[in-house]
Amino acid sequence: MQKKILLRDDEMPRQWYNVVPDIPGGLKPPLDPETKQPMGPEKLSAVFPMGLLAQEMSQDRFIDIPEEVLEIYKIWRPSPLVRATNLEKALGTKAKIYFKNEGVSPVGSHKANSAVPQAYYNMKEGVKRITTETGAGQWGCALSFATSKFGIDCKVYMVRVSYDQKPYRKSMMHTYGAEIVASPSSETNIGRKILAEFPDTPGSLGIAISEALEDAFGRDDTKYALGSVLNHVILHQSIIGLEAKKQMEMAGDYPDVVIGCCGGGSNFAGIASPFIPDYLEGRKIRFVGVEPASCPSLTMGKLAYDFGDVAQTTPLLYMYTLGHDFIPPGIHAGGLRYHGMSPIVSALVREKIIEPMSVHQLECFEAGVLFAKTEGIIPAPETCHAVRAAIIEATRDLNDPKTILFNFSGHGLIDMASYDKFYSGELQNYEYPAEALAKSMANLPQI
Amino acid sequence: MQKKILLRDDEMPRQWYNVVPDIPGGLKPPLDPETKQPMGPEKLSAVFPMGLLAQEMSQDRFIDIPEEVLEIYKIWRPSPLVRATNLEKALGTKAKIYFKNEGVSPVGSHKANSAVPQAYYNMKEGVKRITTETGAGQWGCALSFATSKFGIDCKVYMVRVSYDQKPYRKSMMHTYGAEIVASPSSETNIGRKILAEFPDTPGSLGIAISEALEDAFGRDDTKYALGSVLNHVILHQSIIGLEAKKQMEMAGDYPDVVIGCCGGGSNFAGIASPFIPDYLEGRKIRFVGVEPASCPSLTMGKLAYDFGDVAQTTPLLYMYTLGHDFIPPGIHAGGLRYHGMSPIVSALVREKIIEPMSVHQLECFEAGVLFAKTEGIIPAPETCHAVRAAIIEATRDLNDPKTILFNFSGHGLIDMASYDKFYSGELQNYEYPAEALAKSMANLPQI
Numbered sequence: 087m088q089k090k091i092l093l094r095d096d097e098m099p100r101q102w103y104n105v106v107p108d109i110p111g112g113l114k115p116p117l118d119p120e121t122k123q124p125m126g127p128e129k130l131s132a133v134f135p136m137g138l139l140a141q142e143m144s145q146d147r148f149i150d151i152p153e154e155v156l157e158i159y160k161i162w163r164p165s166p167l168v169r170a171t172n173l174e175k176a177l178g179t180k181a182k183i184y185f186k187n188e189g190v191s192p193v194g195s196h197k198a199n200s201a202v203p204q205a206y207y208n209m210k211e212g213v214k215r216i217t218t219e220t221g222a223g224q225w226g227c228a229l230s231f232a233t234s235k236f237g238i239d240c241k242v243y244m245v246r247v248s249y250d251q252k253p254y255r256k257s258m259m260h261t262y263g264a265e266i267v268a269s270p271s272s273e274t275n276i277g278r279k280i281l282a283e284f285p286d287t288p289g290s291l292g293i294a295i296s297e298a299l300e301d302a303f304g305r306d307d308t309k310y311a312l313g314s315v316l317n318h319v320i321l322h323q324s325i326i327g328l329e330a331k332k333q334m335e336m337a338g339d340y341p342d343v344v345i346g347c348c349g350g351g352s353n354f355a356g357i358a359s360p361f362i363p364d365y366l367e368g369r370k371i372r373f374v375g376v377e378p379a380s381c382p383s384l385t386m387g388k389l390a391y392d393f394g395d396v397a398q399t400t401p402l403l404y405m406y407t408l409g410h411d412f413i414p415p416g417i418h419a420g421g422l423r424y425h426g427m428s429p430i431v432s433a434l435v436r437e438k439i440i441e442p443m444s445v446h447q448l449e450c451f452e453a454g455v456l457f458a459k460t461e462g463i464i465p466a467p468e469t470c471h472a473v474r475a476a477i478i479e480a481t482r483d484l485n486d487p488k489t490i491l492f493n494f495s496g497h498g499l500i501d502m503a504s505y506d507k508f509y510s511g512e513l514q515n516y517e518y519p520a521e522a523l524a525k526s527m528a529n530l531p532q533i
Numbered sequence: 534m535q536k537k538i539l540l541r542d543d544e545m546p547r548q549w550y551n552v553v554p555d556i557p558g559g560l561k562p563p564l565d566p567e568t569k570q571p572m573g574p575e576k577l578s579a580v581f582p583m584g585l586l587a588q589e590m591s592q593d594r595f596i597d598i599p600e601e602v603l604e605i606y607k608i609w610r611p612s613p614l615v616r617a618t619n620l621e622k623a624l625g626t627k628a629k630i631y632f633k634n635e636g637v638s639p640v641g642s643h644k645a646n647s648a649v650p651q652a653y654y655n656m657k658e659g660v661k662r663i664t665t666e667t668g669a670g671q672w673g674c675a676l677s678f679a680t681s682k683f684g685i686d687c688k689v690y691m692v693r694v695s696y697d698q699k700p701y702r703k704s705m706m707h708t709y710g711a712e713i714v715a716s717p718s719s720e721t722n723i724g725r726k727i728l729a730e731f732p733d734t735p736g737s738l739g740i741a742i743s744e745a746l747e748d749a750f751g752r753d754d755t756k757y758a759l760g761s762v763l764n765h766v767i768l769h770q771s772i773i774g775l776e777a778k779k780q781m782e783m784a785g786d787y788p789d790v791v792i793g794c795c796g797g798g799s800n801f802a803g804i805a806s807p808f809i810p811d812y813l814e815g816r817k818i819r820f821v822g823v824e825p826a827s828c829p830s831l832t833m834g835k836l837a838y839d840f841g842d843v844a845q846t847t848p849l850l851y852m853y854t855l856g857h858d859f860i861p862p863g864i865h866a867g868g869l870r871y872h873g874m875s876p877i878v879s880a881l882v883r884e885k886i887i888e889p890m891s892v893h894q895l896e897c898f899e900a901g902v903l904f905a906k907t908e909g910i911i912p913a914p915e916t917c918h919a920v921r922a923a924i925i926e927a928t929r930d931l932n933d934p935k936t937i938l939f940n941f942s943g944h945g946l947i948d949m950a951s952y953d954k955f956y957s958g959e960l961q962n963y964e965y966p967a968e969a970l971a972k973s974m975a976n977l978p979q980i
Binding site: 090191193234253455459462503506 | 535536537539541542543604605607608609615619637638639640641678681682700701704705707708709710902905906908909910911946947949950952953956
């Protein structure tokens with residue numbers, strides 16, 4: 087039996103799959119917050135290049151991957167599909183557990199899959215500079231890497247708590263030539279305003295998005311990039327699932343359940359979406375999106391129009407949300423601390439195609455340590471959520487030989503400080519944040 | 534053209550190659566420091582299992598890799614051979630540059646190749662606990678990972694300066710279940726003695742080896758493991774070159790020059806040795822071992838019998854050495870700060886089969902940053918030495934279409950603090966350490 091199922095460079099998919107036209111009931115369009123009317127590409131083109139906006143709105147099921155993007159993908163793609171035989175043994179389960187190892191990218195996570203095409207389409211349209219935000223730092227590293235390949239300047243607003251806790255992420259971005267600043271910063275109006283009011287704030291993704299957007303709005307040579315949530319990001323991430331389908335076939339297998347952790351939803355939708363056409367044709371397959379119990383947009387949020395950021399500068403997106411001013415507890419999976427969820431994943435949850443699941447952080451770190459001891463690779467705290475869910479599925483009935491596929495979205499080598507806190511007993515679980523939630527949910531925009 | 538040349542699990546070599554019988558003039562045996570006579574396996578068996586001692590002394594050219602070791606190798610092996618097309622373009626060279634990416638192992642370096650069989654043979658002989666030393670932390674992580682696979686306890690003496698500078702390495706070892714202590718420690722006689730005399734010492738590999746050996750000598754259930762230098766370690770690392778030969782053949786290519794960085798010599802000998810039979814049959818191929826100018830055992834040392842450690846507890850090895858009490862400057866490639874060199878590499882330098890080259894640390898970090906910007910992957914400071922040498926070879930004559938193969942021994946994601954120091958201008962080059970060297974060379978044992 088092959089432990090790793092590998093594809094050659096020339097077996098890499100040459101098209102992304104766009105799930106949007108296959109979503110029963112479709113997607114509701116983003117709305118202009120001023121007019122409450124659907125927002126067209128003209129207004130969005132202030133911050134996104136047309137190439138990406140065309141993908142954002144596209145109803146085509148397949149979209150060609152540009153040759154230049156394929157060339158850079160080859161640095162790490164196709165990524166391996168691995169049978170977690172040692173984990174299976176340790177669990178004593180008859181289930182088969184496969185994982186798609188996106189940790190092999192140069193920046194250590196799936197984020198590079200979208201960073202490269204985003205940098206490419208900006209370059210094609212003459213953009214000289216891109217701003218973005220980053221939570222745990224995975225996306226910031228990915229965009230820094232991608233922009234370095236196309237000679238574009240990159241400025242990253244990094245959530246302050248991560249900026250302080252993850253110095254190695256800063257150094258990585260620096261190595262790729264990016265400029266990094268802690269958010270909230272004194273370099274934007276919104277940043278200065280928040281700093282004046284809350285000088286000790288740890289920051290949040292919602293604040294950092296507002297700063298990066300303000301910066302991009304203010305300069306003609308600059309556009310903005312987002313690492314999750316949007317349709318074009320999920321389109322790019324579909325390469326994960328497209329490869330995994332081929333590889334499962336090579337292994338002579340097919341998943342009964344596909345699992346991914348959910349922050350903005352892109353890595354999960356990336357692995358899951360290419361299997362959805364099979365589901366719609368009647369194939370029995372479950373899709374489980376795993377989120378932290380402390381930031382439970384899918385399991386406790388509301389499906390509604392809401393802003394993507396704190397400063398209310400983004401279009402209104404129709405998504406499961408905890409309210410744009412919800413500040414989640416400081417759990418150590420920074421990439422999952424987002425109040426909303428991608429409209430695509432939200433619609434698939436609404437259609438009961440995707441099952442949401444929530445887990446607590448301590449059980450996730452335990453799962454991560456077991457994975458490290460058995461399969462050798464230390465998962466990122468975000469990825470630990472997917473590992474935990476895979477273990478739950480594999481041990482519900484130890485004699486059920488079901489086939490599990492999960493996305494190993496990234497390794498944790500740069501997040502070891504979080505593991506240290508876990509070992510020293512400093513981490514805790516957080517209960518359902520009822521009070522904060524009641525407050526933020528009351529602030530949802532009225533549509 | 535394939536950028537990555539991949540082998541399937543079932544194409545992995547099933548035997549290691551032992552270069553010892555092919556070395557013209559052979560190896561001189563290790564000597565017992567008391568009697569100055571060749572040291573037999575009986576005495577060494579106090580610290581090494583017989584399975585490894587048999588390999589240490591073996592004159593067989595090929596040795597079977599145990600099935601259990603192959604199974605664990607499959608977690609990351611076969612490793613990719615990659616054509617550094619983007620680096621070639623940036624250099625404007627017609628040379629072809631290939632690198633063997635050993636950074637894909639769970640611990641991020643080639644060290645796992647020997648850690649797994651070392652843990653395996655100890656397990657086979659009922660050993661319950663292994664002690665070792667680690668400099669930069671790569672070997673400590675690898676052995677911690679490997680012992681976790683075989684249910685063996687592991688204690689790592691980590692050179693104090695690394696212990697303080699590389700907290701993530703500690704956390705990784707902890708994750709795999711190992712016990713870690715800063716060396717010199719108060720847990721051994723030699724450690725206490727050195728601490729009493731030099732309470733602020735940064736430590737050294739030579740001291741840490743002495744502590745790990747003392748610990749192993751003191752307990753019946755405990756043996757010792759070394760991550761480089763010895764013949765059996767180089768045997769295990771030969772899998773790098775064996776795979777690379779197959780992969781170069783798949784690419785329709787053959788190297789004109791094979792490059793690796795040299796600390797104890799194992800990663801370099803690992804990639805180079807399987808090509809040596811071709812050289813001996815008349816094939817034109819160069820082997821370049823790259824060491825730091827600040828710790829120049831091959832280029833400035835003496836070929837002589839010397840101890841492997843400061844406390845003079847190891848057998849005497851016939852090797853290029855700077856003297857066992859030479860303390861190299863604090864360069865940021867901790868894995869290359871060793872006073873000696875493996876007897877195998879030493880003999881091949883003596884025979885003028887291997888060419889030594891020395892480089893300074895600033896040019897190495899510059900090379901590492903260029904590599905990161907072009908090929909995406911950030912090299913470990915040690916690996917930067919090999920990258921630098923590959924660039925030197927590729928740019929000697931930009932129109933010479935020579936084929937270069939180098940070993941990418943490990944990634945630098947856990948060494949970003951060193952890059953930070955490079956960026957901030959805190960790092961310097963070190964001149965030939967004439968004074969320290971004169972002193973330590975005067976202390977070579979008289980044979």
